[in-house]
Amino acid sequence: MEQNHEPESTVPPPNPEPSQPTSELSKNAKKKLARQERWEAKKAEKKAAVKEQKKKKTERKRKEWEESIAGITEEERVKVIEARMSLRKERMEKRLEEKNEKKERLVKAKELGQNVVVDVEFSHLMTAQEIRSLVQQVS
Numbered sequence: 698m699e700q701n702h703e704p705e706s707t708v709p710p711p712n713p714e715p716s717q718p719t720s721e722l723s724k725n726a727k728k729k730l731a732r733q734e735r736w737e738a739k740k741a742e743k744k745a746a747v748k749e750q751k752k753k754k755t756e757r758k759r760k761e762w763e764e765s766i767a768g769i770t771e772e773e774r775v776k777v778i779e780a781r782m783s784l785r786k787e788r789m790e791k792r793l794e795e796k797n798e799k800k801e802r803l804v805k806a807k808e809l810g811q812n813v814v815v816d817v818e819f820s821h822l823m824t825a826q827e828i829r830s831l832v833q834q835v836s
Contacts (some may be wrong), residue, residue: 740771765777766778815831815835817831
């Protein structure tokens, strides 16, 4: 009977500790690490709170909208909905127009370059070498 005596691959278990043990950290470093951990925890809590507030606000607005159109006739409801849709469409068109204008300005600036103004009010305090250096840097 032959037995295969190949060594088993041993993978070390993952180290749950940080790269530097806390016992080796200075007092200030420990404080900084604890403050960072508290900040991270608060950050997650704040993000969740903001998300919940946004969800509540959306739900509240939806209820207000449903209540506002619930007590009116079908013809008025159609008019209100059309008016709301047209306002939304106008806002979207305006945003698109502003976005296109901004894009055009940026493309124009890229092609033509930016105007730069250099205030040399203190040139009388500069040496000739400093002035030459400034001119070389600007041009």
